[in-house]
Every structure is written in structure tokens, then in C-alpha cells.
Amino acid sequence: MGEIDGADDLSGYLWCGADKEALYFAADMTDDYLENIYSYDDADMWRGDAVEFYLGLYDMRPSDQRHKDYEITTEPDFQIDIKANAGTNPCFHVYTNGKRNPSNIGIIGTEQWCGPRVPGDFTSGYYAEAKLPYSGLDWDPALPPVPHPQVGWVLPCNIMIRDNDTPGGSDQEGQLSWSNHQDAGASWDRPDVWKHQVVIYDPKLLHLVGKATISYQIQIAAYSDVTNDLCNYAGVSPNATNSFDSGLDQPEPPPSPANYLQLYFPHPEWNHNLGERFCRDIRPNVDLSNAALVWNFVIETDLSNQTIAVCVRPEWDKIPPNYGLVLKDLDNDLFQNLRVDTSAYQYVSAATGGQHRFQLIVGNTSVTQSQKTLTAGWNLISLPLSPQDFSTSSILGDDITEAYYVMGFRQTTGYFPADTLQLGCGYWIGTTQAHNVDIEGEMLTEAVPVPLEKGYNLIGNPFPFSIYGENFIFVKNGRHLGAVDAANEGWVQDVFYTFAAEDSGYREVSLLQAWQGAWIPVLEDSVELMLDPSAAMASKKIALRKEGGESISVSSWRFILTATTNRATDFLTQLGVDTTATDGFDPNLDYCEPPPPPGGDYVEVYFPHPKWGSLPGIRYNRDIRAPLQDEETKIWNLEIHTNNTGMVKLQWPDLSARVPDGHRFFLIDLDAESENSVNMQENQSYAYFSTGLRHFRIEVTYNANSVGEGGNSFVPTYFKLSQNYPNPFNPNTQIDYALPKASHVVIEIYNLAGQKIVTLVDGDVLPGSYSVCWNGQDRHGRAVASGVYLCRMHAKTLGSLPMEFTDRKKLILLK
Structure with a gap:
């Protein structure tokens, strides 16, 4: 039904249907005004809210075949109300009235199901369903029995939802009505305005057939x-x-x-x-x-x-x-x-x-067998089951007849050949051809402890289903912390890198799938990882390492650098500024570059920082600094290393849309004969021929007086709402938009039910290109569920001759 008149209203889904035995009504409701639950009793939350169904039942067959009691009248045949009662234990009831039930007595044989959407939590919303058998509607013996609707009958109806957000109140503060039977001023006796709503056969109609016995x-x-x-x-x-x-x-x-x-x-x-x-x-x-x-x-x-x-x-x-x-x-x-x-x-x-x-x-869902397809080259894997024999020859030898290589990793020794595999650890498997491998064993139900070394560690998912990084538990000196809290304590970095064999490059992920191994950087000694799929420590992910601000600004911006060769990629590198950053090492912002695979093709883009101390390495794929002051220049030293001989392409997609006005970016190739300098706002890439290591410098200058005077501050020629980036995302994504004129801009996020989740922008904005980030939370700061969401932008220019622009984009949140 949608909203009544604003975001803080009753909304939901309503159904009505019929079969040969009964009428069915259902409501799935949410009160968007949740603030009152923090200061008032839960029972008061729904007081005064109601859903009303007014239903006519009209036989539109020829007059000689028509059921005489169900001809056109000026009143509806039935009214069905779903209301919330007052009291400390709210419940919902259904009753009818109308010409067949003037005394408001109960319906014989009525069956009802109702309650909160989440058991015990009325703030989650509620459902209410009712089955009204025709046999129970026969109170007036002078009238013929109520027949069941036939195909071709018309069922004009009017549905209203009423909302009251005054705790303890009884009268609705807003009302929304929908009707298929009448236009403005029309009544129930106007078949010409019933919009042809007729009975059809729909076996997928959501009703309660058989539910009483399920x-x-x-x-x-x-x-x-x-x-x-x-x-x-x-x-x-x-x-x-x-x-x-x-x-x-x-x-x-x-x-x-x-x-x-x-x-x-x-x-x-x-x-x-x-x-x-x-x-x-x-x-x-x-x-x-x-x-x-x-x-x-x-x-x-x-x-x-x-x-x-x-x-x-x-x-x-x-x-x-x-x-x-x-x-x-x-x-x-x-x-x-x-x-x-x-x-x-x-x-x-x-x-x-x-x-x-x-x-x-x-x-009993014990899994005893699982399969995995290995691509030709190097694969980063783990064991999803506990086999009887942990030797590599037992696990892989029956599936791979040619030579294969299995490598483990320790920070103290580097790569080593692995003759046996351990649960919770990651391993590299190298083959010259693709193979299907399988494993038989026991699905674990207990937590798997994995001792970690200071530095980079290869871990693996020990279960045949996906596990989320936010459910990882880290233990040190008897303390148990979730991933984000452990990162805040400086034990680990809250980041996991898996390997995409199809393009020979690492990916940052928030979950590990079955058979998947990953790198994790550890900053302190004596830390243990507990891989427990039932862990419920719902830590909030760091907002793309402080990327979840309301909008890009002088004090908070970043962009991505990517490098590609003909056989390898690197998508991990980011540089930027943040108000919480220093120009030194910040554990929650500056991330270490994972080691390259034990063989095969690779390309790495990183910032070298040998003076940042005894950390997992001296190479970092993220280098976030303190914001630049007016007329200040900062330098990021950058290196690209590959074992390929050939062309390397360094790119910075959409930099101009991802940094604020007043900044200038130059890339200097230190190994070129003339130290090539590239204006990064006029060019989006730089290519060179490489045989190994290449050195660069990125110079960033901020000048407050240059805001609005060119560079990336040019005025767009048209309105634009860009597709969010990345998409899918978890939990943060960036939304770019452009304005050719000063405008009042509103950017909002909705779910597919049409409910507003959060407002990102609402105000007057000067012409230019802008970005805003959404951190996957609603307006109360609560993380929303995975799914598809809509980003809606509406802009109206300021002035005497306003222009308007509206667009929307689909966003996919995938946790």
C-alpha cells in the first residue's frame, strides 16, 4: 500500500482471495515510526493502527442466471477489520459487518493466525490472516446460502490502512485508501467504474489453503x-x-x-x-x-x-x-x-x-561429500570437510593423475611443500590442466581453532557452506573479539583476500565460500582464530575503512588504482585522505599487500613504507593520509611489480568524480627516460613496457582558491545519476551525480516494497559533480539485509524558471 503521508507511517502488503470454501484475508504490516519503541511500551506501538477491507460480491452473469442476493447495491457486502488491541500483550482480531451481518456477531468457523513477524518482537511488524467460510456467513434464514464466487464474478473492493503514532492514542493520524470499485464521488452501485476487477483462477495466490493442518x-x-x-x-x-x-x-x-x-x-x-x-x-x-x-x-x-x-x-x-x-x-x-x-x-x-x-x-543435514573444480594454474583452496586421511595424496591423488603442487605458507619460512592438509588453513594447488576433485568426510559442527603468526597467514573455510568474516572470532590472552573489534585493538586487520584464478588477481571479500582460502594480515603475536559458523558476534564492518561518510569532501576522499597485464590484474590499490588518518601507519585504514602466488603470473601495485615498523610487510595496497591543508602538496610513492614481460596498464577510473574540487593529481614515472608527468585529471590511464619493477610518484596538491576554477570542478552540461560503484557491494557503495545548475537535491534509498530506508542528500547544491556514499544502514544506523534496493534522485533547479530531474538506479547489497 505504501505510505500515508510520510516516512513514519504504516505500510505493508495486503491480500484477499477466495476459493470454493471460504474468503481469505491477509496483512503483513510494518510501522515505519519505530522511534517510539525506545520510550514507550511495545504494546502502544500499534494502538490505533488498523487495516480495513470493504468487499462487494456481485454476480455479473446474465439476469436469468444471476444469484439474486448478489446484485448491485449501494453498500459493500462485507467489512473485514484487522486491528491492534491495547494492552501489554497486543493481538489482532477480525470481524465483519454489512448487510448480511448487522449485529457484528462473530463468524462461525473463522480461523485466524496472527502475531509479530519475528516471534516475541512486535517492533518487527506483524501479520494477520483470516479464513472466513461461507457457511458461517448465513445468519439471515430469509436469504439464500452464500455461494462461492465463480469465474466472471466482479469483486469490487476498497482497502484502507490507518496509522496512529501517538503512543497511547486511539484515533488515526493518517489514512490511505485504495479502491478498484469507484472513482471520486462514485459509489458501490457503479459497475462502470469497477475497473474490470473480476474473479480469475490463480493457484499462486497467497492464502491459507491447508495452512491450518501444516x-x-x-x-x-x-x-x-x-x-x-x-x-x-x-x-x-x-x-x-x-x-x-x-x-x-x-x-x-x-x-x-x-x-x-x-x-x-x-x-x-x-x-x-x-x-x-x-x-x-x-x-x-x-x-x-x-x-x-x-x-x-x-x-x-x-x-x-x-x-x-x-x-x-x-x-x-x-x-x-x-x-x-x-x-x-x-x-x-x-x-x-x-x-x-x-x-x-x-x-x-x-x-x-x-x-x-x-x-x-x-x-540431519550432515554433509559427507563435496566437489571442487580446479582451474589450470594456481588455486587458493581449503578443506570443507574432515576426511579420515589428511594426506594430499589421499585427497587429490585419486582425481589428479598428472603432476600437481601443493604449497602452504608460514610467515617465518615462506612457502613450503605441504604433504598433509589442516582444517582452517589455506593452500595453493598448482596444476597444468583443469580438474574436478572431491572429498569425503565429516561436516564439522564445532569451532576450528587456527593459530596465527604475526604477519600474513593463509586461512581457509573448514565448512561446506559460506562463512562471513564478521563472524570470525579472534582470541588473545583469554579475550574473544569479533573481526572489527580485534582490528580496533590492533590484533589484526579486518580484511580478507582471496585469489581469482580466471584473471590471476586478488579480491577483497567479506565471506569465504566452501573450498576457499584467503590471506589475513595479523599485527600481533599469540593471536588465535576461531572459525565457528554459529558465532553471532554481529560486528559492523569498518565502512570501507572510513569510506562511509555522508559525502566526499576535502577531508574525506579516495580513489582506486588498477593495473593489468596480458595475464594478470591488481584491483586492490587505493589512496586518499580521511579525518581519522595520520600520515603514518593506521591499522584500520592502511592495508598490507598480500604475498604473490607461489608461481604463475602476477602484477602488484603497492606503496612502499619500510619505515612503518615491524609489520607484516613493507608494501601496502592502501595508503590513507590526513587531509591536505590549503596550498599543501603530499607525495605517495608507488611501485608496480610483475613477472610478465610486456605492456602494463595503470588506470584510475572516474578519479574526477571521486575527489573534491581544488585538488590536482600528477603521476610521475621515475624510471622513464624523461620522468614522464601525467595529469591524472586529464588522462585516465598510463601504459608502459615492463620487465619487472617500476617506480612512480603521485603528487597531490590542494588549493582552496582554485575551487570552481577548472580541473575536476568543471560544470556538467546535464543532470546525471550514475550507477553506484561497486555494485554488488558490501557494505559500502559510492553514488555519483552531476548538476548543471544550482538545485535542491534529494537522494534517497528505498527497498523494493517502496519503503524509504535512508536519505543521503536533502539540500541546495551548487552546480558540479558530486559523490555520496551509502554504508548499507537505515536512518537509525542499523544494517539492512542483503537484497536489491533503489536509489532515487530528484533535483529541482533554483530560480524563477525551475527545471526538474528524476532518476533511479538499482543497488545490490550482497553480504
Whole structure:
């Protein structure tokens, strides 16, 4: 329904539907005005809020076939209200009134389900659902029995939501109404303005068929930027069989002709006359303490190279706590432990679309086998299971018949050949050809301790599902800290680097997938890493190392340098300034460059700092300084090292949009014959022929008087809202925009339900190019969930002849 008149209002999703037995109504509501929960009782939060359904039931068949009691009238047939009661234990109720129920008596046979979206937490929002059987609506014996709606009937309706944000109050402060039956001034007896809302058959309508007998169900939804498929349910019921059960299992309707995304449970053995695809699959309710139920499902699409998100939403309060829940990607052989990781699982569809196979496993979810594809060259891997034999020959020898090389790493000795592998450690595996390797073993349920050395360490994910860096626990002298807190204490740096074999380059990541190894820099001795997938220390990630400010300014900016050869890449290097930085080493801002692979092609871009002390190294891929003063120049020394002979291309994409006015940037090639100087704001790259190490200097000068006088301060010729960068992101992303004239600018972030998450910009802005960063938090400073969000910009020029500009971009937050 959206908002009533502002951000602090009641919003939500509303459904109504019907079958041959009953009418169904459902509401999933959120009160956006959450501030009052901090100073008032939770029970008062919803006082005065309400959802009202007004429903007509009109038989539009020819007069000789029409049901006489359901002809056109001036009043609705039913009113269904969902309200919050006052008191310390708020609940919700449904009642009806109208011409068939003048006394407001209860409905015979009514079934209701209601409560907070998160059990025990009414601030999370609430759901309320009701099933109203037709047999319970017959109070007036003079009227014929209420029939069920037929295809072709018209159901005009009016839906209203009412909001009250005065704690303890009773009257609504705002009201939003939607109607399909009337225009302004029209009444219920005007079929010409009913917008042709007729009854259709929709087996995927979200209603409560069979829910009264379902022990628990698990919603599985598929999302993309183009389309979604949301209403798919796996579940168990004491009345279910492993065959098709009418009233419990539901067929999947055919997909649309183009741009479709369809999730379904395949059951060709059911021999159903509507096909072998189903959107609801309910199984018998049996004890799964030592067994497991497996739902196979398929996601099919014609979308090319599209990111698909798979979201699993169990009814946690109804599923026994000793049951495991695992999502398995059969095509990529990856697992997601839903007890630990409830974020959306993502994959990219093939160039031709097609099908992607999954399994949902409930019960005893022990994983005993896992597979991995190794590319030709060097792969940074770990063990996802605990095998009986940890020797490399036992794990790899049955899959790789040619020569292969396994290398471990210690800070004190460097690389060494590894004859045995350890859980929680990372290893390099080198092969001359691609191979599929597998492992059989036990899935661990206990934490894995990994002793760390001061310097760089190779760690690995010891589980067959992804684990997040924010859940890593570091131990020193009996203290247990999360990754961010350990970084703030100076134990470690909160950064993890994996290796992308396809382009021979490192990537900074926030999670480790199954089979994945990573580098982590450690700053102190006697630190131990505990890899525990159930760790719930929800530390907030450092905002791209203080990149999460409200906007780019003289005191806070940075940009990225990338280097490429014909066989290797480096995307890690950043330089900039920050108010929290010094010109020396800052553990939370300046990051050490990881060691190169033990072999193969590589290119490294780093800032050499041999005087920064006995740290993991003297090379750093991030060098963040204190802000420049007026007329000050600072110098960043830069080195590029590669084992390739040939051309190297150094690039700084979008520098002009990522730094504020008044700054000048020059790159000086110290090894060129004439010390080439490149104006970095007039050029976006520099290429040279290299045989190894190359030395550069970057000079940055700030002059406050030059603001608005050229350089990167030119006035754009048109309005522009650029795509955020990076995208997907976690947790920070940068949004660039341009203004040709002084304007009032509003930039806001919304979720796909149309709810405003946060306002990034709201004020008058001079002409120019600007950037603003979003740190993945809502307006209350709380981290939002993974998913797709919308960035909306509206600009209106100042002056007597205003111009307006509106645009929006999709942002993907992937944790």
C-alpha cells in the first residue's frame, strides 16, 4: 500500500482471495515510526493502527442466471477489520459487518493466525490472516446460502490502512485508501467504474489453503532485477503423503512468454493433469532427528547473465531447534547453512538462461561429500570437510593423475611443500590442466581453532557452506573479539583476500565460500582464530575503512588504482585522505599487500613504507593520509611489480568524480627516460613496457582558491545519476551525480516494497559533480539485509524558471 503521508507511517502488503470454501484475508504490516519503541511500551506501538477491507460480491452473469442476493447495491457486502488491541500483550482480531451481518456477531468457523513477524518482537511488524467460510456467513434464514464466487464474478473492493503514532492514542493520524470499485464521488452501485476487477483462477495466490493442518512451512523465493517468483512453499503436515495432496500441494502455473523467472518443485511421478511443476510441496511430518527430508527444486529463466537471488524464509518458531536446514546448489556444488546464514543466496544465470538445480534439506543435514573444480594454474583452496586421511595424496591423488603442487605458507619460512592438509588453513594447488576433485568426510559442527603468526597467514573455510568474516572470532590472552573489534585493538586487520584464478588477481571479500582460502594480515603475536559458523558476534564492518561518510569532501576522499597485464590484474590499490588518518601507519585504514602466488603470473601495485615498523610487510595496497591543508602538496610513492614481460596498464577510473574540487593529481614515472608527468585529471590511464619493477610518484596538491576554477570542478552540461560503484557491494557503495545548475537535491534509498530506508542528500547544491556514499544502514544506523534496493534522485533547479530531474538506479547489497 505504501505510505500515508510520510516516512513514519504504516505500510505493508495486503491480500484477499477466495476459493470454493471460504474468503481469505491477509496483512503483513510494518510501522515505519519505530522511534517510539525506545520510550514507550511495545504494546502502544500499534494502538490505533488498523487495516480495513470493504468487499462487494456481485454476480455479473446474465439476469436469468444471476444469484439474486448478489446484485448491485449501494453498500459493500462485507467489512473485514484487522486491528491492534491495547494492552501489554497486543493481538489482532477480525470481524465483519454489512448487510448480511448487522449485529457484528462473530463468524462461525473463522480461523485466524496472527502475531509479530519475528516471534516475541512486535517492533518487527506483524501479520494477520483470516479464513472466513461461507457457511458461517448465513445468519439471515430469509436469504439464500452464500455461494462461492465463480469465474466472471466482479469483486469490487476498497482497502484502507490507518496509522496512529501517538503512543497511547486511539484515533488515526493518517489514512490511505485504495479502491478498484469507484472513482471520486462514485459509489458501490457503479459497475462502470469497477475497473474490470473480476474473479480469475490463480493457484499462486497467497492464502491459507491447508495452512491450518501444516506443522511448518518454508517459503522459497527467487528474485532478479527484471522479475520475481515469490510464493513457493515446502512444508510438512500430519495429513500429507508423499503423493499429490489436494488442498496441500499446488500446481505451478505456466511462465510468461518472455522475461520470466520460475521456481518450482518437479514431480513427474505425481502424474498431475496440470503438469509436473508445483509451487507448494507438503510432506508427511516425521521425526527428522536422525533422518532428513529433501525438497528438489528448480529455477528456470530465459534471462541472460542475470544475478538471481534465492531467499529461504523458514518458520523458525515452528521448526524443531535440533533440525538442520541447508540450501544446496547442485549445479555449483555449494552449500548454505540456513541456521547460520539467512542471507539470500546468489548465482548468475547462463548466457542462454536455462535451469539451475537446488535442494532444500531439513533434519540431519550432515554433509559427507563435496566437489571442487580446479582451474589450470594456481588455486587458493581449503578443506570443507574432515576426511579420515589428511594426506594430499589421499585427497587429490585419486582425481589428479598428472603432476600437481601443493604449497602452504608460514610467515617465518615462506612457502613450503605441504604433504598433509589442516582444517582452517589455506593452500595453493598448482596444476597444468583443469580438474574436478572431491572429498569425503565429516561436516564439522564445532569451532576450528587456527593459530596465527604475526604477519600474513593463509586461512581457509573448514565448512561446506559460506562463512562471513564478521563472524570470525579472534582470541588473545583469554579475550574473544569479533573481526572489527580485534582490528580496533590492533590484533589484526579486518580484511580478507582471496585469489581469482580466471584473471590471476586478488579480491577483497567479506565471506569465504566452501573450498576457499584467503590471506589475513595479523599485527600481533599469540593471536588465535576461531572459525565457528554459529558465532553471532554481529560486528559492523569498518565502512570501507572510513569510506562511509555522508559525502566526499576535502577531508574525506579516495580513489582506486588498477593495473593489468596480458595475464594478470591488481584491483586492490587505493589512496586518499580521511579525518581519522595520520600520515603514518593506521591499522584500520592502511592495508598490507598480500604475498604473490607461489608461481604463475602476477602484477602488484603497492606503496612502499619500510619505515612503518615491524609489520607484516613493507608494501601496502592502501595508503590513507590526513587531509591536505590549503596550498599543501603530499607525495605517495608507488611501485608496480610483475613477472610478465610486456605492456602494463595503470588506470584510475572516474578519479574526477571521486575527489573534491581544488585538488590536482600528477603521476610521475621515475624510471622513464624523461620522468614522464601525467595529469591524472586529464588522462585516465598510463601504459608502459615492463620487465619487472617500476617506480612512480603521485603528487597531490590542494588549493582552496582554485575551487570552481577548472580541473575536476568543471560544470556538467546535464543532470546525471550514475550507477553506484561497486555494485554488488558490501557494505559500502559510492553514488555519483552531476548538476548543471544550482538545485535542491534529494537522494534517497528505498527497498523494493517502496519503503524509504535512508536519505543521503536533502539540500541546495551548487552546480558540479558530486559523490555520496551509502554504508548499507537505515536512518537509525542499523544494517539492512542483503537484497536489491533503489536509489532515487530528484533535483529541482533554483530560480524563477525551475527545471526538474528524476532518476533511479538499482543497488545490490550482497553480504
